[in-house]
Amino acid sequence: MKTKLFYLCLGVITLTMASCESENNSDSSVNNLAAKQNEVVNSTNVNLPDFSPCVTTDLLAARRFDAGEFRVYFDAEKVYVEYETNEDWYIRETHLYIGDQELTPLNRRGEPVPNNFPFGGVHPDGEQNVVYSVSKSTLPKCFSISANAEVYFVQNGEIALVETAWARGERFTQTSWGMFFDVCQSSCW
Template identity: 35%
Template sequence: MMKTIVRTLLFCSALFMMSACENEPMSNDDAAAAKISQTENVSFDVSNACYTTDLIAGQYYLAGHIYVTMDATKVYVTYSTVDNWRIKGTHLCVGDCNKIPQTGTGNPIPGKFPLATSNPSGVQQVTFTINKSDLGDCFCVAAHADVSRPGQSETAWAKGDNFPGSNWAMYFSLCKSNCVDEEQH
């Protein structure tokens, strides 16, 4: 099963990099492939994360964390919830900061982000894999999620810089030099 997940992740990361956060909508085939790039109900080790930020729900609630880890060839972005929060869906764009899908007024359009998941019953962790060689030395991460806990559903964003629009959506930037490959230890 793990080999199937890894192959799926590699295939989907290739599809992701072809779309590279462009403002063009994905075809239904690309969207379907991107949705299976999640590693649902598989615990991903985030102890060696080189970047961690909070996953903020409804502007005020800590729903979890976003972890970025890297190895020699891949970048991994992991959404992980805390307490009784569950991830119902995700939208992720990793790449050129100027190519994150946005409206003319600077609000991000998560529905046009190239990677997405749908988890109607809710999961606690989702990890995406991106080819490191397809990213510039520095890149942006816009990580959006639909989260819920008993009696409450919220939209959530990885804590970072505000988009120029009028909502509270956020993104963060990261450089490869901030992360040390495991092989270099």
């Protein structure tokens, strides 16, 4: 009986380790993507191109609040993405995926996992404008963008709401409201 229990425990430990190893492999592909696209810059000191954005979509908080806009710009060398909130909304955290759609970090149900997106930042003082830039040479001709943020709404000087926000696009699944949209470089530059 003790031998059977020993082998049962050994089997559970082996399965657990194998499961962790496959999760680490998917994390490493995301880390490799981040290393490949290491020219991401987060901040308000990035100068956006002096022309109109190629794509503009809503930044939706809690599926129903218009918290701002998400924009995509191109210049000769880079793609710029901009989160900009409306007057009383602020950004606490951002998560960004930009690249081949099939490499988007998803869970087993096909829902996006923003904490595993290769780009992002924490904005403890609350920002209303966050910009990232990525070298065009690291991206395919057509690619997907999935932009997530934690935002909050200020009313009478107090935080009244804290919500998850997504740049409006197509939903990954019907059960999740995580979204993405596609962009082709030839359409924008």
